[in-house]
Amino acid sequence: MKKLGFGLMRLPLKDPKDQTNIDIEKLSAMADEFIKRGFTYFDTAFPYHQGCSETAFREAVVKRYPRNAYTVADKMPPWQLTSTEDLESTFRVQLERCGVEYFDYYLLHNLGVANLATFEKYGGFDFIKSLKADGRAKTIGFSFHDKPSLLDEILTKYTFFEFVQLQVNYLDWEDPTNESRRCVEVARKHNMPIIVMEPVKGGYLVNLPEEAAAVLKDYNKDASLASWAIRYAAGVPGVFMVLSGMSDTDQMNDNLNTMQDFKPLSDEEKAVLDKTVEAIKSKNTVPCTSCRYCVDTCPSNIAIPSYFSVYNGAKMFGKQFNHYFSFSVLAQSYGKPSDCVECGACMKHCPQRINIIDTLKLVKDEFEKDPPEL
Numbered sequence: 001m002k003k004l005g006f007g008l009m010r011l012p013l014k015d016p017k018d019q020t021n022i023d024i025e026k027l028s029a030m031a032d033e034f035i036k037r038g039f040t041y042f043d044t045a046f047p048y049h050q051g052c053s054e055t056a057f058r059e060a061v062v063k064r065y066p067r068n069a070y071t072v073a074d075k076m077p078p079w080q081l082t083s084t085e086d087l088e089s090t091f092r093v094q095l096e097r098c099g100v101e102y103f104d105y106y107l108l109h110n111l112g113v114a115n116l117a118t119f120e121k122y123g124g125f126d127f128i129k130s131l132k133a134d135g136r137a138k139t140i141g142f143s144f145h146d147k148p149s150l151l152d153e154i155l156t157k158y159t160f161f162e163f164v165q166l167q168v169n170y171l172d173w174e175d176p177t178n179e180s181r182r183c184v185e186v187a188r189k190h191n192m193p194i195i196v197m198e199p200v201k202g203g204y205l206v207n208l209p210e211e212a213a214a215v216l217k218d219y220n221k222d223a224s225l226a227s228w229a230i231r232y233a234a235g236v237p238g239v240f241m242v243l244s245g246m247s248d249t250d251q252m253n254d255n256l257n258t259m260q261d262f263k264p265l266s267d268e269e270k271a272v273l274d275k276t277v278e279a280i281k282s283k284n285t286v287p288c289t290s291c292r293y294c295v296d297t298c299p300s301n302i303a304i305p306s307y308f309s310v311y312n313g314a315k316m317f318g319k320q321f322n323h324y325f326s327f328s329v330l331a332q333s334y335g336k337p338s339d340c341v342e343c344g345a346c347m348k349h350c351p352q353r354i355n356i357i358d359t360l361k362l363v364k365d366e367f368e369k370d371p372p373e374l
């Protein structure tokens with residue numbers, strides 16, 4: 001199996017303001033290209049695109065290809081569970097939405113302290129084992145964004161898992177919050193094959209500050225910024241799959257070209273990435289991956305990742321009129337950063353452990369004080 005997986009969480013939209021309005025025609029064309037070039041792995045999840053990623057996958061792939069032309073991964077959402085029975089009913093909804101009778105890969109979604117407790121309370125571990133036994137999940141694992149010590153505890157206690165999905169990218173490798181390197185080391189200690197998520201950190205590593213991008217372009221003007229990140233992740237020992245959320249054919253072709261005949265980074269290239277990391281960190285941007293897990297929980301309907309994106313743009317390229325304009329467009333449709341009531345609901349869902357409350361205050365200071373006339 002080729003090492004690049006199609007992440008179905010940032011799909012092409014017909015209306016950029018409506019996450020459920022997926023452009024199936026464009027997605028089908030992307031899936032065609034992906035499969036034509038020998039790639040097979042698709043990764044979806046219950047909450048992606050507010051439940052519409054799974055059905056979009058059914059329309060673009062399942063209805064158009066024989067079952068042996070693709071492999072599909074899906075995940076059990078802990079936040080849907082209020083009883084043991086919810087495991088089976090949620091799983092059935094997922095099979096139906098995707099239009100399949102089994103998943104090739106099935107995961108417990110985002111195991112961390114809180115979700116671990118939920119799965120233990122409702123029997124999530126026994127349930128995923130039963131899926132393997134009855135053939136409705138061929139390979140079972142879990143995704144993980146928490147501390148290496150917790151990963152070690154889980155893999156020591158639950159020895160039946162067959163893979164683990166980790167956030168790995170060159171910026172998080174030595175990051176004290178994400179601790180990618182240490183999580184990979186724990187997985188390797190337990191002989192766990194690794195699937196990488198967020199290799200480009202939700203697009204963050206393809207929209208680099210000028211100085212950081214220049215380090216990479218000076219070394220190799222032809223290599224795309226994404227290709228550096230994908231090659232880095234795919235070259236980590238133990239990794240058998242790298243997921244990339246692709247939104248258009250250009251992104252897809254770039255990734256396919258990178259992974260068609262994958263070449264790991266040389267030591268010299270890794271040293272270039274070390275310099276890039278230094279240049280990125282000097283900008284103090286918000287490490288938001290736009291996963292949107294925080295959004296639905298907000299009572300003030302604040303477009304959290306979109307505001308962070310505007311803020312990051314201003315930090316990286318200097319604040320310009322278009323940043324104010326983007327901010328004002330967002331503020332017309334959603335709550336403003338100053339509407340945050342500091343309830344903290346969003347922060348319980350953020351896999352990047354961003355202090356969203358404090359960061360929204362920075363965004364407010366940047367854009368809500370003395371805005372220019374638009």
Ligand code: SF4
Nearest residue numbers: 298340341343344346
């Ligand atoms: S802390 Fe603020 S941004 Fe977060 S959910 Fe509550 S109101 Fe929304």
Ligand code: SF4
Nearest residue numbers: 288289291292294350
């Ligand atoms: S703030 Fe956190 S949860 Fe929200 S989109 Fe960004 S990374 Fe995801």
